[in-house]
Amino acid sequence: MSQNDKYPEDGAADESSAGSPIQYFAAQAKVYPRAVSGFLRQFKWAVLIICLGIYYLSPFLRWARPGDLPDQAILIDLPGRRAYFFMFEIWPQEVYIIAGILIFAAVTLFFVTSLLGRVWCGFFCFQTVWTDLYMWVERVIQGDRNARMKLDKSPLGWEKIWKKCLTHLSWLFIGVITAGAFVLYFNDAPSLIRDIFHGEVSRTVLAFIIGLTLSTYIMAGFAREQVCTYMCPYARFQSAMFDKQTLIIGYDQARGEPRGKNKGSELREHLGDCIDCSLCVQVCPTGIDIRNGLQIQCIACGLCVDACNSVMDKIGKPRDLVRYDTEENIELRAQGHRPELHLLRPRTIYYTILLATISALMLGALLMRPDLGLNVIHDRNPLFVKLSNGDIRNGYDIKIINKSYETKSFRLVSEGIEGASLAIQSANNDTIDDLSVPPDSVGHFRIFLTVDKKHAQDANFQFKIIDNKTLASSATRTIFITKIGD
């Protein structure tokens, strides 16, 4: 039965409910997917193992960095305001790189969807991967589809209690390690694990672990296909990326219909290849019947393809009654024409150009990324000070960003303002010609710029820092104020 069949059309509801109030709500029927084997199922297992392996193990990868810098290859260091990804270190000012990565990922997803349909949903999405894992655990403990249905219908007894309890405990355990792995991306993994075992974990970390454990448990254990059908926005708008040449899961109506049970060769002659065994429906994780045509619930996981192929093998018919195909090819086959595959289409070409452009821009941004920066903040109060000799002085907070892994010495100059002299207020031994900034850090300096009374007027000028060793420089424009108002 398809998901859509659970909801009567308005007219049907009127008829069937004559004399009683019309019911517009139907409870969600629980789906009991059956185990299946085949090429796509094997591929899904491989994807699941690789994705989970990357997710759980990545925080333990080490990457040598100088000094006190963390040696975790992938780390989002919130207190230190840095993100580390192998050789790349992203500062808060470089959040555009993160935006670039997200845009790249989105366009890649659009590109893949326009070519291969919902393969992301069917094989790689977190919801699919974790739901698959939870279903596997459920199947190992409670048995396959029929056994699980029987168990759910059976009265409460010892077998039901221990099987259900073990399933839920296993799900919670997976939820805990999933949540634990997530927080490892924000902390030094070995230290955090040690802290967890010593009970010294912070409340924030604990709250995240509990919250993510529960969300994994609920999403993969209970919500499952309903997340894809009702919650995921991508499922709703991805049809905008489809065209008639996009791969979808299709049932070959011309070959399969009229469907009918295998009742002997004579009767079979008038029937199509579909023996109406419903195996394709039983294995479907979203509980739909793909023979009714493409439906929004279909995540293109291909399990019905494996199921039907196994049936076709058994009855000695050619495979691929249900298969990945394009809408155009399904129509061509129905008309007896040869199917064709068009990979180069306007939208795939647009997406390729867009991806190449974004990749080039991001690569350029990363390669030309300066390891030196200057921020200047003019004093707000007082805006200026008139000295006893008539000269005007303005105060500035200066931040010098040193992204390199060595201590740097800088010279500060002002450009575009006449009669100016600079002074520094420093508790260290810093001078205007020797501002020292430790590696991978920001140096804060209090600077005064004084202009003699002969040249003192409101001005727009720039501060510039020059690396005393490499002569690399960075400049920032700011203002000099001599009076309040116009």
Ligand code: SF4
């Ligand atoms: S119809 Fe087939 S491809 Fe679509 S979700 Fe169900 S099993 Fe997966």
Ligand code: SF4
């Ligand atoms: S598995 Fe194949 S033969 Fe069986 S009902 Fe589905 S389409 Fe028909």
